[in-house]
Amino acid sequence: MLASRKTTPSRRIRALAAGTGVLALLGLAGCSSQPSGGSGDGASPGDAVKVGLITKTDTNPFFVRMRDAAKEAADAQGAELIALAGAFDGDNEGQVAAIENLVSQGVQGILITPNSSTGILQAIADARDAGVIVIALDTATDPEDAVDATFATDNHQAGVYQGAWVKAKLGDSEPVVAMLDGTPGGTVDTFRHDGFLEGMGLTESSPQIAAKENTNGDQTKAQTAMENILSAHADVNAVYTINEPAARGAFQAISDAGLADGVTIGSIDGSCAGVQAVADGQIGATVMQFPNEMAALGVKAVVKYAADGTKPTGFHDTGAQLITDQPVEGLDSQDSAWGLENCWG
Template sequence: MTHALKTVTMAALFALAGSALAAGEPVIGLITKTETNPFFVKMKEGAAEAAKAKGAKLLTGAGKADGDNAGQVTAMENMIAAGAKTILITPSDSKAIVPAIKKARDKGVLVIALDSPTDPVDGTDALFATDNYKAGVLIGQYAKATMAGKPAKIATLDLLPGHPVGAQRHNGFLQGYGLQSLDAKSNELAKPAEVVCMADSFGDQAKGQTAMENCLQKNPDINVVYTINEPAAAGAYNALKKAGKDKSVLIVSVDGGCQGIKDTAAGKIAATSQQYPLKMAAMGVDAGVEYAKSGKKPSGYTDTGVTLIAAKAVAGVDSKDTTVGTQLCWGKK
C-alpha cells in the first residue's frame, strides 16, 4: 500500500483496473491534493458519479497534504501501471509534477489539470478550472466596498509559496481592492503597505487558525482578512473569536462550498467566490471517455465559472445571496 493511495491496496487497484480493461471500460484516474479537504472530497464524488454514468472505471488517489508532490507522482505511476489512459489531477506542486506528467503524456496518457494549473500551464493537455484571479478580484471588490473608505489593515492567509492558484487569488484580491498588485501570470505574492501580515495556511483549518493567531500577535488592529479557502477562513474565524474580534474583522474567501455558504449565512465569512468542482470533475471524466472512444483530446483552458456569494449585498458589487449559494454549492444541480 502506498501513502498516496491510502484507501485502496495496490492489489485491489490492479484488480479494479483489470476488470474494467477486460470489460472494455475506459480507465480514468483522479489525483487530488488531499483526501480530506471538502472541495476535493466533492470533486471525487462528482468524478465517481460521472464515471458510473459513462460506463468508465475510476481510480482515485491523493497526496497526504497540500504540497505532497511525491505522493501525487506515486499515485500517477500506479494508475498508469494499472491501465489508466486518462489522468485528472489537481497539482500540489505546479512545477515539480511536470516531469511526471510529461512521462505520462509520452506514453499516450491524456492528462487534464482540474482546479489548479501546472507551471507552465501547457504541462497538461488541458485545464478545467475556475478563473482564480477573477475569484480574488470579486472578493477584493466586495471587501473594499464594505469597508467604505475606512483604512484597511489586511492579513492574507495564503496557500503555500509559489503555487499559481494561491498567487492568483491573493493578487486578484489586492487588484479588486484597488491596491498595488501583480497580474494573473505571476506566481509571486504582492505585498502593498496595507497588508500587515502574510502567512501560509496550506488551505487547512488548524493551520489557518494558527496563522491568524500569529498575525494578531504581530498586529492586533487587523480589520480585513483574505483567506485562500473556507477551511482557512474557519480557522481564522476561530482565532478572531477567541481574541474577541470576530464582530469587528471582515473575512472574505474562495470556494463556495456548502459548509462555507453556511458560514457566510451565519456571518463568519462576509463573502466568498463560489467555484464548481463537480463540473470540473464531470468535464474531466467526459473528456477521458471521449479520448478512449475516438482519440480526441481537449486542449487549452476551459473556465468552469465563479459567482460572488455574500450574506449582505453592497452597492456597486454584483453578488448572489446565500440562498442561491446553497442551491449551487459545489456545482450541484
C-alpha cells in the same frame, strides 16, 4: 465599478452512487468505480475506459466532492474510475507515485489537482509520452501547457471578486489587511492572492498589507497564524483567506480576541460549511467554485479521447459565484440561501 460575470450552475448532486472500493498503495488512498462496459483506445472490446483521478488529499471536502462527481460521471459513461490522492496538501512525491501507478494500470487519461504546479511536471511529461492524456483540475500547472487541458475556476477572477467585495465593505476606512495564504508553489494560491490584491487596488508592497502567513488552507494553522498577526497588528480590519477552512480559523482567532465586529473576512470555496459560515455572519462573503463541473468535464474528455482520439486543449473556466448576505453595488452576488442550495461538501 467592477464588471461582473453571472454563473448559473446546475444544482449540486445530492445522491451519489454507492459501492466505492478502497485500495491502499504506496501510502495513497484510492477508489475505483465498477466498470460497466464500453471500450477505449488500446483496450480490448468490452473493456471499460480507465480514467485516473489524483487529488491533493482525500479528506478535504472539495476533493471528496470532486472524486464523487468523477465516479458518478464515469459510471454514467461506462468508464472505470481509479482515484488516488496525496497524503497531505503539498505532497508532491505522493502524486508523482500516483501518476506512475496509474500509467502502469493502463489508464487512457489522468485528471490531477497538482500539489505542486512545477514539481509534478516531469511525471506528467512521462505519462503523456506514454500516450496518456493529462488534464489539470482546479489547479493549473506552470506552465499551463504542461498538460493537455485545464478545467478549473478562474482563480485570479475569484480572488478579484473577494478583494473587490472586501474593499467595498470597508468603504472609506483605510485597509489594514492580513493575508492568510495557502501552500507556496501552487498556481491556485498565486492566482487568488494576486486577484485579491487587484480587487483591493493594492500591490504586493502596499503599506496597507499588515502581514502575510501561509496556512496550507488548514483551519488550525490559520487560527494560529491569525492569533500571531493580531498580537502584532491589533488594528487589522480586513482578512484575505485562501479558502473557507482558513477563514473559519481566522474568525475564531478574531472572535477570541473580541474583534469580530471590526474585521471583514472574505474567502473562496463554496462548501456547505463555508456558506453556512456566511449565513452565520462569520465570513462576510465567499466565492463559490464548482468541483462537480471540473470532474464531469474531465471524465467526459478522457472518454471522448479513448473513443476517437480527440484531445481537449486550453483552459476551460468552470465558473465562480460571489455569495454574501451583504451585497454591494457593482458586484453580482447570490445570498446564502441560494448558496446552501448549490453548495458542495
